[in-house]
Amino acid sequence: MTFKTKLTTWLPEIDIAFPGLLIILAALFPFWSSTPAYTGQIILLGAIYAIALLGLDLIVGYAGALSIGHAALFGVGAYTTGVLTLQAGFPGWLALPISAILAGCAGWLMSLPLLKANDKYVALGTLVFGLSASIIFNEWNSITGGSIGLTLPPQRWAGLQLSTYHYTYLALILLVLSIKIINTLTQSSLGRAFEAMRDAPIAAECMGIHVNRHKQGSFVMGGLFAGLAGGLFALSQGYIASSSFSFEMSVNFLLALMLGGKKSRLGILLGAAVVIFLPLMLSSIMEWHPIIYGGLILLATYVLPGGIVSLLPHKYTSKKTYIAPVSHDQKAIHLTSHTTIDTSILALDNVSMRFDAFYALKNVTLHIKPGTIAGIIGPNGAGKSTLINILTGIYTQTDGDISFCDQSTHSWATSKLAQAGIARTFQNLQIFCGLSVLENILVGLHHCHENNPLKIATGLHTKKDFTAYERAWSLLHLVNLHEYAHTLASALSYGQKRFLEIARALACNPKLLLLDEPAAGMRGADLEQLKVLIQSIRRHGIAVLLIEHHIDIITTLSDHIFAFNFGELIAHGSPEHVITHHAVKEAYLGS
């Protein structure tokens, strides 16, 4: 299937070829090294660190959280393997997966602050988690052996006594598998969702992506890799002591990731190499270590934020090659089944939104029928955007009831409302800048992908992706952006970004589309195209709530206009009725 090969070349070539070459070169070490035992041990450690770093990259590079406690997860893996093989007599091959799973659970525990706290507190939480874990590793002598450590029994698998050689190859095989899994995950809808929520969390939430759950997921998956690496570390070294899992190690992991380069397999291999070779090179000036390490971190933070990888040529020239599908079977806009229903799709009853003593909305009652366009007008500060923010669950109203499709939506999360069929665009553009135009649309199509990480990692997801992918192309044709499909979304013009947001919202299959000043900054031909597009959306049975200042657009398109001032509904009815209404004139022009 030519399609599949095209879909799997999203990664820059440099990130497939170079890591592959490096790993093959490493695997051939008995042939080129004059001290194979020593070299093998170095390669073994490098592969172990690289596996742990792949996990950290998911958390930091893709999901955009900061973890200063990765060594704790690594340690949970190592001690699980240590205790299971030493005290429970488990064979190493069985202890490894259990270690990974337990470290995944530890990752979940570490991610709990995400539920309520902001990202700075979450970072502090990981630091506190890491420090607590290192105290426990160091002091719980009966289990962990403390600073004296644990000596693991030698491993004999199927009659074979495992030596450093065997472990080196085992680590390299596991590294290749891990890279494969990470490549698949990060190129899937899940990886796209990660990058989307890093660039514009609220917009991602409005595409039906539960941001916190995804961030937590990154910690769990990061923990799995760290735990596997930790278990392998314990088995292969045959000895673990608490000093290997301290705060310094967490900092080392971060240094490796930042110095090598985030979101890059090559970067991770380079980073792991730096962390291993640096102490060897500096062994004669031990006391300078902290200063050099700290200096390198500062350097990586502010001078070289892309890491070493960003210095290599061609990193950004490799194009992501999606080809346009041959067939256009997929309809861009899905018909909603609600066209025939005569009752309201959206009903607000006496809704108020109060910030301390200030009412942004006061006792608003409005009903919207399916397949109609409701225009919302009002001067600045009238409460228009507050209304949209309440409808999408970004605020919760302080009073009153909202029902959507005859269901009360009280205290629904933004992503749940999006999944139920409320999509929106933003007055202040919220596109996913780091993704291409096509990928932006694909994020909107998140709901038609297979999003189960297990199925993605095992490659059982591709079929659903093709349909989504064809649909994305149809949507691009609809808004005339197909020529820019592979351009970075941040490079589009202002008007094009507005159309991209509408197409992305349509990808969510909305029953109700909220357009927050779609014509702002548009002129001439763009305005005409916008009108045609909105009318075509209505014909598909989608209800549209249109906030606009262009009186021309609002009067020609709207079936019904609601006029607001100071949070109160001052007039509503047909366009002619509302724009000639005395209260509306007064609100805009004064009495």
Add this chain to the structure above:
Amino acid sequence: MIGQIIVSGILTGLLYALIAFGFQLTYATSKTANFGQGSLVMLGGLLTAIIAPKFGYIAALPVIMIACAVLGVMINYLCIRPSLRNTESANSWIVATIAFGIILIGAQEMIFGKNELSIATPFSEDPLSFGNINILPHEGFIALLVLTITFLLDRFYHSRWGKAFEAVSYDRYAAQLQGIPAEKIILGSYIASSILAGIAGWAVSPITGAGITLEMLGIKSFCAAVVGSLSSTRGALLAGALIGVLENLAAFLLPSGFRALPALILCALVITFRPTGLFGKATINKV
């Protein structure tokens, strides 16, 4: 016994509060804080150990304040300002301040050596007894010092400059438009915060000695600041005392290595369940 544990816990906790005030100052102006603050506490202690025997305990204070002020300026320019000016690296100050802390600790170990240095207290070594509770005169001195600084800070927050701090924390750009030099105020908060950490090291070193162990005070105080609320001096005092008492209890009941654990676990629980801090809303005295 239990009375002694509580009283000396509260006395230790006051010191945590003193360092926590520094986190509150910088968080108030820029929503950032120095994750490597412990290195400055350590510097305060080590400079006391070097200067006090020759020139007297008090003579160490101005030197420490100047050294910490200079480092505060460096932290602001190297770690904080680049991050605040570039929205794409909005959280890079976290890693940057950790790195700066690591560098500072490394440099101190190179200059002063790795041994713990002891310092004689200028006060009497005989404890004052209240019933069966003993308090060292030096501990009493620390308590007085912290309460004085708390009073001064409260006065400051209610002054015109305090209001400027508040304005910068709400909206840096809007404050700038009102003619408030936002970047200078942030710089000032880092200088003040660093000086407070240095003073803490100066105050505590005659009891604990000076060395790498003082570094841990940074993170414990960060916990106190978070547990109490990053915007309330009273909250920091209460949380500091709570952590100090918990620590003493842990040291009494568990092996000594677990001493730092309660503060960390309490902090993790607060971040998870009540990120605004235990005393966040109850206080009038909002920053």
